[in-house]
Amino acid sequence: MTDRVDAAARLRELPARAVPDPDAPTDQDGSLSPIRAVTRQIAFDPGGWTPQRAAKIAELFDGLAPQWGERSGPQRRAALTDALERGEVHASVCVEVGSGTGTFTEVLARRFETVLAVDLSLEMLRRAPATVGTRLWADAARLPMGDGSVDAVVLVNMFLFADELARVLRPGGAVVWVSSLGPRTPIYLAPVEVLEALGPGWSGVASAWGEATWCVARR
Template sequence: MTAALPRIWPSPDNKPLPPTGTAEAFRAFARDLAAGRRSWDAETARFIAAQFDQLAAEWDTTRATGRDDPLRDALERGGPFPDGPCLELGSGTGLFTPLLRRVFPRVISVDLSEQMLHQAAGRSPLRVRADACSLPLADAQVAAVAAVDMLLFPTETARVLAPHGVVLWINQLGEDGPLYLPAAEVAAALPGDWLAVEADAGWGSWAVLRPGH
């Protein structure tokens, strides 16, 4: 079940739209991966890591949207949030880590790209290079999993989340983003029953999902 909140952060002009064909292809991949119709393997992980390694040095100036409205809105209106560590998946150069650190006592930043994590040194004190499909954490270890423009690995996400933990699902460009998944599809992909609240904010959208027990 999902509930939509009204928009309070307006959408600015000049939204940076990705190339249509490329974005559609990535969205199809993201949907199929989340739904289990497509597998993730070591070769794909190596390819993605290499691509982001090459982009890392210029990411903040040429690739980042520069807008954190969806995450800010999620942290302001999506709570209350459980106390405990937050696992930030696909953390990149750490642009969003400081916002998460204001809410959670500890943020573990995880990314496939070693160079992205190197760029995040001044923002993310705790950085781990790992594949989100096989996280180096024990079961039920984190209070929140935060994913900003990230592929969804539902089984692994649910495994590391504490029983009353939350998933923060952020799409910086909303439906136009290359990895966009609506809250209903995220909830359907995660094992078990989930309740979600979502909203549009700025150029993007967000959802906070909680187990429905």
């Protein structure tokens, strides 16, 4: 709990922007999803990510890929834009980790010179637009980027591989964490948990946009 208190001291909360989201499902409580426990394990116990687990997760999302595009509307993209603007994210090279079918890649491609969209699921990547950013089939636990070569890493509804993000980001580079359904997002960490998982050298700002919550963290 000391780590959590310490992380809270490094987090500045900005006022929430309350915008009703007509796309938000009302029948979903992500906190009950089994994937929530996996999310916490990956963030706080990196040894929990094994080849077997990677294969299972890839299979899961391969199966979800055909319907994935139906989940998102403009409201979700607006929450990411809010995080980038109020989080003051300025980047040339941006990596989107867990980019899925590319819902958020176009928001990033409009703002940043180079956008690398990384996903473990080939079926997700195959459905993402080929002309927006550069799609990469890779595991976020072993990103195909050099140390300190990236200005911003964006994760929307994705697992947090803290050590690997820290490795590829340049000093002062930003981790952008967005949970589209706030605490109801199945793959969810509260902003304070994101800072706790990243570790003592990190601080950040956090807020909410409609139902979404976000955090922008830097070293």
